[in-house]
Amino acid sequence: xxxxxxxxxxxxxxxxxxxxxxxxxxxxxxxxxxxxxxxxxxxxxxxxxxxxxxxxxxxxxxxxxxxxxxxxxxxxxxxxxxxxxxxxxxxxxxxxxxxxxxxxxxxxxxxxxxxxxxxxxxxxxxxxxxxxxxxxxxxxxxxxxxxxxxxxxxxxxxxxxxxxxxxxxxxxxxxxxxxxxxxxxxxxxxxxxxxxxxxxxxxxxxxxxxxxxxxxxxxxxxxxxxxxxxxxxxxxxxxxxxxxxxxxxxxxxxxxxxxxxxxxxxxxxxxxxxxxxxx
Numbered sequence: 001x002x003x004x005x006x007x008x009x010x011x012x013x014x015x016x017x018x019x020x021x022x023x024x025x026x027x028x029x030x031x032x033x034x035x036x037x038x039x040x041x042x043x044x045x046x047x048x049x050x051x052x053x054x055x056x057x058x059x060x061x062x063x064x065x066x067x068x069x070x071x072x073x074x075x076x077x078x079x080x081x082x083x084x085x086x087x088x089x090x091x092x093x094x095x096x097x098x099x100x101x102x103x104x105x106x107x108x109x110x111x112x113x114x115x116x117x118x119x120x121x122x123x124x125x126x127x128x129x130x131x132x133x134x135x136x137x138x139x140x141x142x143x144x145x146x147x148x149x150x151x152x153x154x155x156x157x158x159x160x161x162x163x164x165x166x167x168x169x170x171x172x173x174x175x176x177x178x179x180x181x182x183x184x185x186x187x188x189x190x191x192x193x194x195x196x197x198x199x200x201x202x203x204x205x206x207x208x209x210x211x212x213x214x215x216x217x218x219x220x221x222x223x224x225x226x227x228x229x230x231x232x233x234x235x236x237x238x239x240x241x242x243x244x245x246x247x248x249x250x251x252x253x254x255x256x257x258x259x260x261x262x263x264x265x266x267x268x269x270x271x272x273x274x275x276x277x278x279x
Contacts, residue, residue, distance in 0.1 A: 016041075022051040023075050024274065027067070027089075028082035031057040036080055039267050049276045053080070063088055071117065078110040078274045086121065086150060093119035102157045102183050105150065108270045120273060123151045124158025126266025127207070127234065130257055133265065136205075136232055138162035144203045145169045146221045147210030148180040151236055155209050160184040166192035168199070171210075198222040200231055206249075208235045213243035220244045229253035238263055 009015060024044075026036045032055075040053040056079075058066050063085060070076065071092065081089045086105035090096070093106065097120030100106045106119035131138065143164045145156050148171040156169060157180075167184055171177045174195070181193045198221060200206060212221040214237045222245070227233065233249035238259040242250070249256045272278065 016045070017052055018050070020050055021075075022049070022077045023073065024051060024053040024078045024080070025056040025070075025076065026053060026080040026082060027056045027058050027085055029058060029060055029084060031055045031082075034082060035263075036082075036267070039263070040080070040271065043267050043271045044274075044276060047271065047276045047278060051077070051276070058085070060084060064091075067092060078108065080270065081107045081109070083150075089119065093117055096120070098161070099125060099154065099157055102187055103154050105154070108273055110274050121154050122266045122269050122273070123154035124156070125154075125269050126262045126264075127155045127236070128158045128162060129265030129269050130261035131234075133261070134255075134257060136255065136257070138164045138205065140165050141204040142202055143167045143205045143207060144198060144200065145207045145209060146198050146212075147171060147208060147236075148173070148176045149209070152209030153180050153183065155207060155236070156180045157183055157187060159207070160187035160191055163188060164191060164205075166194065168194040168196055168203070170196060170198050200224055200227055203231065205232045206234065208233075208237070208243075208245055211237070213237055213245055215239060218244055220248060224248075227252040227254050231255075232257065234262075235259055236262055 026034055037053050037055050044051045086107050089106050092109055094116030095118035100119055100121045103121050106121050108122055109117050109119045112118050138159050139162055141164050148169055169177050169180055177195045181195055184193050208221045210221050212219050227249055229252055232255045234257040235243045235246050236259045237243050241258055246256045
């Protein structure tokens with residue numbers, strides 16, 4: 001659907017929303033911190049879509065009542081889910097994508113052509129897309145993943161679909177690490193999966209999906225004081241853009257991939273999923 005702006009606008013009119021505009025929403029609690037309304041709407045408009053993404057604040061105790069009714073809005077074409085609703089949103093799906101089927105959560109919901117709703121999770125796919133845009137493959141590589149919570153689990157599963165040689169996972173919660181290792185094995189039994197402390201020995205790609213280094217935290221998620229220049233280092237943290245881990249990686253000559261690159265990749269992939277083709 002192309003955006004067709006009127007030839008002239010009255011002083012009390014804007015060009016980015018009208019009665020024809022298709023609606024999308026991001027559902028969360030809290031909601032003030034999200035950047036998706038700006039970034040997804042920009043991506044939609046950049047592709048010529050007459051559409052807008054709105055923040056929707058839903059209290060956890062109201063989720064099961066509000067969401068089924070929200071899906072009845074006729075000009076609503078999709079939703080994005082953030083904390084704490086990625087797992088609860090599974091109940092809204094008539095069909096699950098391959099990533100969501102393994103991870104057990106979704107962060108995007110869109111209408112199916114034949115009716116009903118389908119869901120997928122794009123946290124990990126955004127990471128993979130960020131690497132793809134940089135021309136950095138996962139296939140055949142040895143990966144160290146730190147952090148196996150919601151985002152880390154999705155990243156681990158998405159990377160597993162790319163057929164790396166091995167994935168070593170670490171989390172302070174060993175149970176979460178074991179759970180992710182089992183999910184990776186379901187994706188591709190040929191991948192060598194290990195659970196162990198962070199290391200860069202015999203590692204090609206280091207992925208940080210933990211919160212260590214976020215918003216003024218001076219710590220790094222790995223104890224190493226130097227990193228091999230051959231290493232590719234990714235940090236899912238968006239703020240600061242250069243985390244303590246990435247600062248060390250840059251000083252050692254490593255290739256770095258930033259959290260904002262994952263965010264851009266995730267948004268592009270979600271808008272694809274919403275049915276708006278790239279130019």
